[in-house]
Amino acid sequence: MNRRLLGQDAKNLPISDEEVVQRLRAGETGLFEVIMRRYNQRLYRVARAILRDDAEAEDVMQQAYVNAYRHLDQFAGRALFSTWLTKIAVHEALARARRKGRFEEPEAVDDSNGDAMSGLKSSGPDPERQAFAGELRALIESAIEALPEHYRAVFVMREVEGLSTAETAECLEESEDVVKTRLHRARMLLRRELMARAGSEAGDAFRFHATRCDRVVAAVFARLGLSPVAH
Numbered sequence: 001m002n003r004r005l006l007g008q009d010a011k012n013l014p015i016s017d018e019e020v021v022q023r024l025r026a027g028e029t030g031l032f033e034v035i036m037r038r039y040n041q042r043l044y045r046v047a048r049a050i051l052r053d054d055a056e057a058e059d060v061m062q063q064a065y066v067n068a069y070r071h072l073d074q075f076a077g078r079a080l081f082s083t084w085l086t087k088i089a090v091h092e093a094l095a096r097a098r099r100k101g102r103f104e105e106p107e108a109v110d111d112s113n114g115d116a117m118s119g120l121k122s123s124g125p126d127p128e129r130q131a132f133a134g135e136l137r138a139l140i141e142s143a144i145e146a147l148p149e150h151y152r153a154v155f156v157m158r159e160v161e162g163l164s165t166a167e168t169a170e171c172l173e174e175s176e177d178v179v180k181t182r183l184h185r186a187r188m189l190l191r192r193e194l195m196a197r198a199g200s201e202a203g204d205a206f207r208f209h210a211t212r213c214d215r216v217v218a219a220v221f222a223r224l225g226l227s228p229v230a231h
Contacts, residue, residue: 007214008037008210008213010033010034010037010038011034011037011038013034015031015034017035017038017080017081017082018077018081020032020034020035021035021072021075021081024069024072025072025073028229029224029226029227030226030227030228030229031229032065032069032220032221032224032226033217033221033228033229035065035068035081035085036065036213036216036217036220037213037217038082039082039085039086040061040208040212040213040216040217041161041207041208041213042082042086042161043060043061043064043065043085043086043089044057044058044061044206044208044212045156045160045161045206045208046086046089046090046093046153046156046157046161046171047060047061047064047089047092047093048156048206049144049149049152049153049155049156049157050090050093050094050097050149050152050153051093051096051097052145056096057093058212058215058216059096060089060092060093060096061089061216062216062219062220062223063092064085064088064089064092065216065220066220066223066224067088067092068084068085068088069220069224070224079170080167082167083163083167083170083171086157086163086167086171087170087171087173090153090171090172097149141206143190144156144160144190146189147186147189147190150182151182151183151185151186151189152186153172154168154172154179154182154183154186155182155183155186155187155190156206157171157172158179158183159183160206165179165180165183
């Protein structure tokens with residue numbers, strides 16, 4: 001019987017995260033790929049929002065998956081598995097940021113005009129208004145990356161990944177009020193005009209493409225000594 005990684009379709013298997021965890025605990029270790037395929041993009045986006053570095057974000061992802069797999073017995077089901085996993089990635093990313101001296105304290109923002117980010121200031125029509133969707137995504141990514149780290153992490157989790165306020169607060173170990181305040185300030189910094197032009201393209205920012213997804217899955221399976229699902 002051939003054993004190989006399931007590929008991108010693994011994330012769409014009709015099985016809940018909780019059932020995957022149960023079967024992993026029972027010895028079906030190859031199913032860990034299902035978890036990874038489902039959450040690679042989320043973990044990449046969250047880690048990159050904190051570190052602003054592609055390679056380090058991938059390293060964080062790998063370590064987060066290794067930590068999660070090795071401590072599956074600690075998942076008690078009090079929160080969603082996805083929240084538990086994201087929290088592990090957040091902790092790893094923040095730890096790396098602190099070690100490298102990149103940790104930024106939240107900055108006060110004047111909500112009256114939202115002009116704290118002068119680089120986003122626009123007095124009228126500009127060439128980007130006629131840009132293709134790919135150029136617009138690049139503009140959005142650049143604007144998000146310019147946000148202070150605390151606001152950037154909240155914005156990516158809430159607006160790009162679609163986590164709820166409660167999930168974001170739990171992952172960041174902050175209150176829901178803090179999350180709401182930081183999101184409001186992030187939006188002010190990005191400016192209404194920029195977000196109006198961005199439209200639905202925000203959901204396409206910082207895509208974690210299939211080839212990178214495959215690389216991370218293979219690397220984590222190798223580090224953990226896991227065998228792919230037989231099929």
